[in-house]
Amino acid sequence: MNRSVKVAVIEADILGLFAARELQREGHRVVVFEKQRRIGGTFPGHEEELRFLNKFADEFGLRSLTQLNTGVVRVERVNKHWVVESRTQSSASVSQEREVFVAVVICTGHFTELIIVKIPSED
Known part of the structure; x- marks a missing residue:
């Protein structure tokens, strides 16, 4: 522990x-x-919650940072980075993308079934 x-x-x-x-x-x-x-x-x-979230996103400039209609389908640790694979659905097509990040914060809602993975420390 x-x-x-x-x-x-x-x-x-x-x-x-x-x-x-x-x-x-x-x-x-x-x-x-x-x-x-x-x-x-x-x-x-x-x-009320939806109004609050929209106001919050607008007030803090988060709307421009948000990719709508885009779901994360895979997160993978590669060396000291995280590769996030996402899938964007539009009315005409589906596109897939891979991006590299230093850290990932997973904030799922209470209607999502969690899978908690133990990640070894890099001490």
């Missing part, structure tokens, strides 16, 4: 609780902070 550390997780919504669970499973000391009176955060309705 790696060195145990004290970790703060802010918000007890689905992502915060998932993060806390995984950190605890790895042997870390976890404290979860939630400002509401109950677990679960504020869970806005779908329309």
